[in-house]
Amino acid sequence: MRARLVLLCLALLAAASGASAQDATPPLSLKGEWRQGSLLFGQTTPGAEVHFNGRRLRLSPEGRFVFGLDRDEPAEASLSIRLPGAPEWLTRYPVAQREYQIQRLNGLPPKQVNPEPAMEARIAAEAAQNRKARARDSDYASVFAPFAWPAKGAITGVFGSQRILNGEPKQPHYGVDVAGPVGAPVVAPADGVVSLANPDMFFSGGTLYLDHGYGVSSAFLHLSKILVKEGQPVKRGEKIALIGKTGRVTGAHLDWRVNWFESRVDAQQLVPPQGKP
Ligand SMILES: [Zn+2]
Incomplete structure (x- = not known):
């Protein structure tokens, strides 16, 4: 009982300090390359709020979403996910730049x-x-x-x-x-x-x-x-x-x-x- 209480307190402390950002990583799977001209498919927890480069993405009832990297997409893009009642988790991804004919x-x-x-x-x-x-x-x-x-x-x-x-x-x-x-x-x-x-x-x-x-x-x-x-x-x-x-x-x-x-x-x-x- 006591051990559980201590664990709970530690968890709360970690959450409050913000150092837990990594522990709070929401479930996320992504399919596709971070490369100009790519279409990427993602899956996270149903009901989450997902933004790509600040734009809110439509989420399917199963938690699926999709977004595209433009022909001239800048070298860095961001994806953020917020689960109900949780802080926003934001990651920046490098975008591979292509050479075009x-x-x-x-x-x-x-x-x-x-x-x-x-x-x-x-x-x-x-x-x-x-x-x-x-x-x-x-x-x-x-x-x-x-x-x-x-x-x-x-x-x-x-x-x-x-x-x-x-x-x-x-x-x-x-x-x-x-x-x-x-x-x-x-x-x-x-x-x-x-x-x-x-x-x-x-x-x-x-x-x-x-x-x-x-x-x-x-x-x-x-x-x-x-x-x-x-x-x-x-x-x-x-x-x-x-x-x-x-x-x-x-x-x-x-x-x-x-x-x-x-x-x-x-x-x-x-x-x-x-x-x-
Ligand atoms: Zn043509």
Whole structure:
């Protein structure tokens, strides 16, 4: 009895002194690399409050959560967890910085570098549509199931690459490009709900977004045909569109992008190497 009382007092002392931060580490498992472009999956105690870089994360009833490290994520990120009635536990993690393919092209005619000023209003309106699709924060748990390739074919473009045209850095390439003939099928890489279906965007042509839940979305660009409607739920493997060469492209391919809100992550990390099941 006495020994138990002493132990209890020691525990209270430790808690009060703050030296117990390590002892108070909440249960946490994390899957994924602390590297630019990664999507990380976590699990902690149900009911906990989890913040990534100060942003409150949606927690599943089982205590699962997900967050993404942007293409240009700074070298340090923070994750904090607060269990009901406990002090906040905050850890900083180093984020591995990636080198991206940079291509410099000079001496181009200006109209090849920037769209016509007359297109500005349309481009801005379409950018707002895209941002709205990426801002969705739904509780679909599809994101926690494995992803599959949305199309088969040679990889012709990778995440993060960037062109600098006449000294002007253009928007980086956020997707993985899969070459394929016009009309080849595009299937849903995971369950989701169609959050945007626009057959004709200036840059990306036929454009489709799927909301996989918890802030994670897929985008499919340059489609020749969209086979689903906004608001429609789709299943992993279901045919949703056809590959095309619409928008500003040189050849037929699927550009598949994965986002965690406005953070751009590397879709390729979510699927096995091509050719493997
Ligand atoms: Zn592309």
